[in-house]
Every structure is written in structure tokens, then in C-alpha cells.
Amino acid sequence: MIRTAATRPAVAALRAMTQAAEQQRGMATLREIEQRLKSVKNIEKITKSMKVVASTKLTRAERAMREAKKYGAANKELFEHAKLEDVSNPKVVYLAMSSDGGLCGGIHSSISRYIKRELGGNPQDLIILGDKPKAQLARVMGQNIKVTFNGVGKDVPTFAEACAIADEIGKIEGGWDEIRIISNHYLSALSYEARPxxxxxxxxxxxxxxFQAYEVEDDTAKDLADFALANAIYTALVEGHAAEISARRTAMENASNNANDMISSLQLQYNRGRQAVITNELIDIITGASAL
Structure with missing residues (x-):
């Protein structure tokens, strides 16, 4: 195409508009990266603070767990001498024990997976403690759920809470011969495991x-069984709480590390984009100066 003197200004204006649009797109991208970088930095501050809070709570939870395990050892000694095999067609009820809190990794999923694997296709009465496992199990075992609890475990659990739960379990229609408490057992600060x-x-x-070798009155046996149930629930609550705090601390540490990696990547991307914009502007200035 032959350019006349009249068309040259129009071509120059179009080129200038194109360059301006490219620069605006570059600046818009930089602004988006800058906003995202700021958001990730704020998230990193939050996860870091939550990690510090979880580390502080973990010390209290571990201390309470060590004290509660002493009572759990007494329960274990008691039921070593009482076997369910002497009862024909025993009715077994499962108690899935977790909490309502989130941001703690797979602490709730471990309980749900164990329950699904244990029950399989066999319908059994199910008691759930915690909104998180309730939401996971209600989709596939909603018809088996008899009683649910929530609002427990926000702080270090108490024996009074365990007694209240045991009282509600005792009111289940039809009664029960065995309760299998499925809870998270604290192995270390980095690991836990669902056990019955x-x-x-x-x-x-x-x-x-x-027990038939001794003369035990019915009232005494009932009181002993009720106390043993509350004691076992309390031990599982405290140990599960320590496992949850430990899992939350680990999750927040991993989230902080991922945020730091993302900050480094975004910062590098932002610096490269900013350098490209500056280089383009310098080229335009040098080109204009050469033309003059």
C-alpha cells in the first residue's frame, strides 16, 4: 500500500493508540498481581497467627490428655475382665467422636472413613459428636443416626460434658450391649490415628x-457401667481434642509455607512485568528522541 503525506499522521496516531493500549494492559496486569500479592500476604499473616495460637493451646491439651489417660487406663483394666462374648446377639452402637471445628486437615475424615469401613453394608445405630463428621456421614448413613451432639470440644473438654453425653446415650430407645467409641488417638505432635x-x-x-465370680449388686453394676462410659467418653474427648489442635497447627504451618511460596512466585512475576513496562517506555523515549 502506498502511503501519502495525508495518511502518515493517521498511521502514526493509530500506532500510538496501539502502544498506549498495550501499556494499559500491562499496567492492569501489574495491578492485578499487586492486589493478589497483597491478599496472599494477608492470608499468610492470618495462618501464621493461627499456628501460634494452636501451638499455645497444644501445650494445655497435651497436659489435660496425660491426666485423662490415667482414668482411661483404669477403664481398660476393668473391661479386660468383662467380655461381650458371653451375651448372645449383642446390640452394638457406634459413637463417632470428633468436633465442630475446621481448618485441621483430615481429622474429621479419618473418623468418617473408619465408620464407613467398619459398618460397610451392615446397618447399625450411630451416634455422632460434632457437626463435621455429621455432615460427612449423613449423606450415606443418615437413616442410622440416632443422636447427635455439637458445641463440644471448643476448649479442653471437661468431665461434666462427658457425663452429659453419657446420660443422653443412656436414653437411647432399645438400649445397647456395647458402645464402640471411634475417636482420634494422639500418637505424636505430627500424627494421629482413628481407633475404637x-x-x-x-x-x-x-x-x-x-464378674459372675463376684457378688455384684445390680445397682452397683449399673453405677459402675455408667461411670465407665462417662470416663471413656472423657478420655476420648480429651485425646481427640489434643489430636485436633495438633492437626490444626500442622495445617496452618503448611498453609503458611504455601503462602510464602506463592508470595515469592507472585513477587517475581510482578518484578518481571514491571521491568517489561519500564523497558517499553524507555524504548519509546529513545525512539522518539532518535526521530527528533
Whole structure:
């Protein structure tokens, strides 16, 4: 195409508009990167603070867990002498024990997976403690859920909370011969594992061979069974709470590390984009100066 003197200003104006649009797109991209970088930095501050809070709570939770395990050891000694095998067609109820809190990795999923694997296609009565496992199990086992609890475990659990839960379990229609408590057992500051703890009723306890060797009154056996259930629930609550705090600390540490990696990547991307914009502007200035 032959350019006349009249068309040259129009071509120059079009070129200038194109360069201006490219510069605006570059600046818009830089602004987006800068906003995202600021957001990730704020998230990193939050996760870092939550990690510090979880580390502080973990010390209290571990201390309470060590004290509660002493009572759990007494329960274990008791039920070693009482076996459910002496009861024909025992009714087993499962207690899935977790909490309502989030941002703690797979602490709730471990309980749900264990329950699904344990029950399989066998319908069993199910008691759930915590909104998180309830939401996971209600989709596939909603018809098996008999009682649910929430609002427990926001702080270090108390024996009064365990007694209240045990009282509600005792009101289940039809009763039960064994309760299998599925809770997270604290292995270390970095690991936990879902395990069962079996508690038998007073009726099953008095029918066991280990207790029939002694003269135990019905009221005494009932009180002993109720206390053993509350004791086991308290031990599982405290140990599960320590596992949850530990998992939350680990999750927040991983989130902070990922945020730091993202900050480094975004900062590098921002610096490269900014350098490209500056280089283009210098080229335009040098080109204009050469033309003059």
C-alpha cells in the first residue's frame, strides 16, 4: 500500500493508540498481581497467627490428655475382665467422636472413613459428636443416626460434658450391649490415628464370666457401667481434642509455607512485568528522541 503525506499522521496516531493500549494492559496486569500479592500476604499473616495460637493451646491439651489417660487406663483394666462374648446377639452402637471445628486437615475424615469401613453394608445405630463428621456421614448413613451432639470440644473438654453425653446415650430407645467409641488417638505432635474403644452395658457386664465370680449388686453394676462410659467418653474427648489442635497447627504451618511460596512466585512475576513496562517506555523515549 502506498502511503501519502495525508495518511502518515493517521498511521502514526493509530500506532500510538496501539502502544498506549498495550501499556494499559500491562499496567492492569501489574495491578492485578499487586492486589493478589497483597491478599496472599494477608492470608499468610492470618495462618501464621493461627499456628501460634494452636501451638499455645497444644501445650494445655497435651497436659489435660496425660491426666485423662490415667482414668482411661483404669477403664481398660476393668473391661479386660468383662467380655461381650458371653451375651448372645449383642446390640452394638457406634459413637463417632470428633468436633465442630475446621481448618485441621483430615481429622474429621479419618473418623468418617473408619465408620464407613467398619459398618460397610451392615446397618447399625450411630451416634455422632460434632457437626463435621455429621455432615460427612449423613449423606450415606443418615437413616442410622440416632443422636447427635455439637458445641463440644471448643476448649479442653471437661468431665461434666462427658457425663452429659453419657446420660443422653443412656436414653437411647432399645438400649445397647456395647458402645464402640471411634475417636482420634494422639500418637505424636505430627500424627494421629482413628481407633475404637469398647464399652459394655451393665447387663452385659453382669453376665460376663469375670464378674459372675463376684457378688455384684445390680445397682452397683449399673453405677459402675455408667461411670465407665462417662470416663471413656472423657478420655476420648480429651485425646481427640489434643489430636485436633495438633492437626490444626500442622495445617496452618503448611498453609503458611504455601503462602510464602506463592508470595515469592507472585513477587517475581510482578518484578518481571514491571521491568517489561519500564523497558517499553524507555524504548519509546529513545525512539522518539532518535526521530527528533
Amino acid at each position: 474403644t469398647s464399652i459394655i452395658s451393665s447387663k452385659a457386664m453382669t453376665q460376663s464370666a469375670g
